Amino acid sequence: MSLTRPKNLAAPSELAPGGLRVVPLGGLGAIGRNMTLFEHEGRLLIVDCGVLFPDVDQPGVDLILPDFSPILDRLDDIEAIVVTHGHEDHIGGIPYLLKHKNDIPLVGSQFSISLVEAKLREHRIKPTTTIVTEDDTLDLGPFGLEFLAVNHSIPDALAVAIRTSAGLALHTGDFKMDQLPLDGRITDLAGFGRLGREGVDLLLSDSTNAETPGFVTSEREIGPVIDDMFDGVQGRIIVASFASHVHRVQQIFDAAHNHGRKVAFVGRSMVRNMGIAQDLGLLRVPEGLLVSMDRAVDLPNDEVVFMSTGSQGEPMSALGRMASGDHRHITIEPDDTIILASSLVPGNETAVYGVINRLAMTGATVIHKGVAKVHVSGHAPAGELLYVLNTVKPSNVIPIHGEARHLQAHARLATQSGVEEDQVIVAENGDVIDLIDGKAELVGHVDNKLVYVDGLSVGDVVEPVLRERRVLGDGGFISATVVIDSENGKVVGGPTISAKGFSNDPRAFDEVLPLINSAMEKAARDDVLDPHRLQQIMRRTVGKWVNDTYRRRPMIVPHVLEV
Template sequence: MPPFDEEPPPLPPGFLRVIPLGGVGEIGRNMAVLEHEGRLLVIDCGVLFPEEHQPGVDLVLPDFSHLHGRWDDVEAVLLTHGHEDHIGGVPYLLEAGLRAPLVGSRFTLGLLDAKLTERRLDSTMHEVRSGQTVTFGPFTCEFVAVNHSIPDALAVAVTTSAGTLFHTGDFKADLTPLDNRLTDMASFYRFGERGVDLLLSDSTNADVPGFVTTERDIGPVLDRVVGEASGRVFVVCTSSHVHRIQQVLNTARNSERHVAVVGRSMVRNVRIAEELGYLSVPPGLVLSVDDVDKLPADRMLVLCTGSQGEPGAALSRMVTGQHRDFALMEGDTVIFASSLIPGNESAVYRLIDRMAYAGVDVITRQQAPIHVSGHAAAGELTAVLTALRPRNFMPVHGEGRHLRAHAKLAMRTGVPQDRIIIARDGVVVDLGDGKASVVGQVPAGFTYVDGGGVGDVGEESLRDRLILGEEGFISAVVVVESRTGRVVAGPEISARGFADEDEPLDDIRQRVADDITNTPHSEPVDPDELRRIIRRSIGSQVNRVHRRRPMILVYVVET
C-alpha cells in the first residue's frame, strides 16, 4: 500500500475511484466522491460540529477543493438520509458551484428544501424510494430501505463497469421499528448473490457487542419518567429524530400534559414531518408557548433542542436565563432523550452541573433507558457482512477505533485482510479487476464556517484564538525617530488576559528597556530588527518568570 500522502495517478480506464472527503476517522462531515469514465457521483455532504479546540467556529465542512473546476462532471449528489452530518453541507456545496441534482427520499428532500429556502438557494431535486433504480451517467444506482433514527433512510448500490459499490449509509436492524420500516435484509442478500465488489459500511457502533435495543422499549420508560415528575418537564432530543418526537408526544398525551415545541430546527422539522405524514400530532396536544406557560407545572411539557450542549440552542439558553420564554428552576425535570456525539461531552456535562446546582432533576441514559442508538452494533454489522459478502471492504462513518473494530468483524466473516482498507479522509481508493487499492491522497482538511465566512479561518487563526483564550496577549509600543532611528518614547507595555494587576508588567517593561539599550543592533536601528529584539525580550521574561506563552504584538512607530 503506497503512502497516504502521495498524489494519485490518473484513473485507469474501466476503474472506479472512491474518495472519502469526510466521515472516515471522525463521526460527522460525511462525504464520498466516486469517479468513473470521467464523471463524478457524490454520496452525502454533511457537517461536523466544532469542538472546544475550534473556538468561534460555527460548522466544519468537508474540503471541496477536489471538486473545483469539475462541477460540470458531477452527475448527482445522493443523500442517504436527512441528518445534519449527511446533508448539512449541501447549501455550501451549492454556493461553491454545484449544479447537479440532489437525490434523496421524500423526507430527506423535505428537510433539505426547507434548509435551502432559508438560505434562498435553489436546486433540482430528484425524489427516490426504496426499490427504485436510477441511472446517472455511468452510475446505476439502486436504493434500499434501511432503518435509522430518522425516517426514509436509504442504502445505495452503485453499479459501474468496474463493479458494484454498496454504501449502507447510517443504519441499524431494529426488528420492531416504530414506523414498521425494516432494514431490507432480503435485498442485502440479493446483492450479495449478485456480487458486491466494495462495501462502505457504517462503523459507529462496531465496538459495541450484540444488537441495538428496539425503539419500542423507549415508550414505556418515557411514560414512567414523565409520570413520576411533579413539575415542569423538558424533553431534549435531536430535532430530526421523528420517531422519538412521536414517542414524546404520545407520552405527553398519556400523562395529560400539553406540549410546547421550542427551538427553530425543532419547530421546522415537526412541521415538515407532520405535513409529509411522518408524524401524527393528536389534535389540541401542541399549544403555543404562551398557552403552555399558563398551565399548571404538572400539565406542561416542553420539547426542545440542545441535546449536544450547543451554546445557541434552546436548552443552553434556558439554563443561562437567556431564553425569552422559559428559564429552568428548582422542581423542573430535564430528560435527555438522545445520545452524546463524541466531542460534546464536556459541554453537556457543564450544562447538567449548572442544572443540578439550580435544583433541576436531570435524566440521561445513565439514569433510565430513554434512548437507543440509531447505529448497528457488532451483531447487526456481522449479519450485513455475511449477507453482502463483499470482495473488498472499507469501513466508514467512525473514528479510528470504530473502523478497526469493524475491520476485525469483516475478517471474521471471511473478508481477506489484504482486501480491507482502513482509510482516512482524502485517501484515494481505486477499484478494478476485483481489487480495491489505495493509490494516493487528495486534500481533505477542515473548512471552517465562521459567521458569514466560509474558509476564511484556518488552522493558524484557530491556534491564535486558542493562545489568546488560554494565555492572553501582551502588546508593546515604542516610538523611534525616523531620521536617526533613536528610541524617543516607550516601551509602553499593556496586556489583556494575562494578569489582573499591572505590577507584573513593570518587570517586563524594564527588561525590554534594558534589552533595547544593551543588545547590539545596527545604527540607525532598523524597525524590523527592533521588533525582533522586543518580542524576544518579552517572550524570554514571561516564560522565565511566569511560565506563560502569550501572544506578543509589537508596534514600532516612526516619527
C-alpha cells in the same frame, strides 16, 4: 494482522479505463462531514455532503465542511448528490456545494429532500430534486442506482447500491437493525442478501458502533420508560433530543398526551423539522396537544412539556441557553425535570456533561442515558455489522462513518467474517481507492483539509488563525509599544503595555518595562535599527519575562514607532 495505511501517499494517476474510483472527502476519522465521491467513465456521483461540528480547540468556528477543492473544476461532471438520510452530518454541506453550482441534482427520500429544501431556502437556493423510495432504481449516466430501506434514528433513511461496469458497490448510509421499529420500517436484509448473491464488489458500511458488542435495543423499549418518568412529576418537563429524531418526539407526544400535558417546541430547527414531519404524516399529533411557546409559558407547571434542541451541549442551542440562564422564555427551576433523550456523539462528551452539571446546579432533576434508558443509538453495533458482512459477502470493504478506532474495529470484523485482509481498506479522508477487475486498491491521496465556516466566511479561517485564537483563549493578549528615534534607535517614548485576558492588576507589568528599555538600549548600541528586528527583540523580552514570572504564554504583539 495489519490494517495500517501507507504513509505519504502521492497524488493518484488517471483512473484506468473501466475502473471505479472512490474518494472519501469526509466522514473518516471523525463523526461528521460525511461525503463520498464515486468516479466512473469520466462522470462523478456524490453520496452525502454533511458538516462536522467544531471541537473546543476550534474557537469561533460554526461548522466544518468537506474539502470541495478536488471537484471544483469538475462540477459539470457531477451526475447528482445522493442523500442517504437527513441528518446534518450528511446534508449540512449541500448548500455550500450548491453555491458553486446550484443545479446539481439532489436524489433522496421525501423526508430527506424536504429537510434539504428547507435548509436551501435559507440560502436562497432552489434545487433540482428527484424523490426516490426503497426498491426504486435510477440510471444516472454510467451509474445504475438501487435504493434499499435501512432503519436509523430518522425516518426514510436509505442505502444505495451503485452498479457500474467496474462492479457493484453498496453504500449502507447510517443504519441499525431494530426489528421492532416504531414505523415498522426495517433494514432490508433480504435486499442486502439478494445483492450479495449478485456479487457485491465493494461495501462501504457505517462503523460508528463497531466497538460495541451485541445488538441494538429496540426503540419500542424507550416509550414505556419515558412514560414512567412523566408519572407523578409536578413541575415542568423539558426534553432535549436531536431535532430530526421524529420517533423520539413521537414518544414524547404520546407520554405527554397520556399524562394530560401540552407540548411546545423550543428551538428553530426543532420547529422546522417537526413541521415537515407532521406535513408528511411521519409525526402523529393528537388534537390540541401542540401549543405555542407564548401559551406554554402561561400553563401550570404540571401541564406542559418543552421539546427542545441542545442534546449535544451546543452552547447556543435552546437547552444550552437554559443551562446558562440566557433563554428568553425559560428559566430552570428546582422542580423541573430535564430529560436528555439522546446518545453522546463522540467528541461532545465534555460539552454535554458541562450542560448537565449547570442544569443540576439549579436543583432540577436531570435524567440522561447514563442513568436511565431514555435513548438507543441509531447505529448498528458489532453483532449487526457482522450480520451485514455475512449476508452481503463483499469482496472488498471500506469502513466509513467513524473515528479511527471505529474504522479499525469494523475492519477487524470484516476480516473475521472472511474478507481477505488486503481487501479491507482503512482509509483517511482524501484517500483514493480504485476498484479494477474486482480488487479495490489504495492508489493515492488528494489534498483534504478542514474547511471552516465562521459566520458568513467560508474557508477564510485557517489553522494559523485557529492557533492564534487558542493562544488568545489560553493566555490572553499583551501589546507592547515603544517610540524610538529613527536615526539612533534610542527610546524616546514608552515602553507602554496594555493587556486583555491576562490580569486586572494595573501594576502587573511594572517589572518588565525596564527590561524592555534595557533590551532596546542594547539594540541601539549594536546599531540594530530595523523595526522588524526590534519588534522581535521586544517579543522575546516580554515573552521570557511572562513565562518566568507567570508560566503563561499569551499572544504578544510588539509595536515600534519611529520619529
